[in-house]
Amino acid sequence: MKILLVEDNLMNQKVVMFNLKKLDCEITAVSNGREAIEIFKSNKYDIVLMDIMLPEKNGYEITLEIREFEKINEVKDPVTIIALTANTYENDKEKCLSVGMNDYLSKPFSAQQLINTIEKYS
Numbered sequence: 001m002k003i004l005l006v007e008d009n010l011m012n013q014k015v016v017m018f019n020l021k022k023l024d025c026e027i028t029a030v031s032n033g034r035e036a037i038e039i040f041k042s043n044k045y046d047i048v049l050m051d052i053m054l055p056e057k058n059g060y061e062i063t064l065e066i067r068e069f070e071k072i073n074e075v076k077d078p079v080t081i082i083a084l085t086a087n088t089y090e091n092d093k094e095k096c097l098s099v100g101m102n103d104y105l106s107k108p109f110s111a112q113q114l115i116n117t118i119e120k121y122s
């Protein structure tokens with residue numbers, strides 16, 4: 001399983017990568033939307049773990065670009081995008097789903113919650 005982690009906080013990147021060590025997966029971490037979109041376009045991922053608060057483009061905007069890219073390229077099996085958000089507003093989940101994300105995890109989440117969510121889609 002190939003995972004793209006989009007997260008600007010290096011400590012959070014390390015925690016997620018550590019927490020996923022037991023899964024049989026290859027994780028690529030990037031810290032902004034430009035890198036995320038560039039690497040997404042030239043690789044095939046099973047899961048994208050998407051932070052929301054990022055420099056320049058936010059996670060919602062990046063998701064919209066990914067979905068647009070998939071649509072233009074008639075991708076048959078769209079990637080699963082799971083939001084990792086620190087926001088606690090009630091409409092966050094709806095907003096994540098409305099831009100085309102599949103699921104949502106609120107920070108702080110446990111290693112097990114993260115694994116359970118990924119396993120739902122693998």
Ligand SMILES: [Mg+2]
Nearest residue numbers: 008051053054
């Ligand atoms: Mg962030």
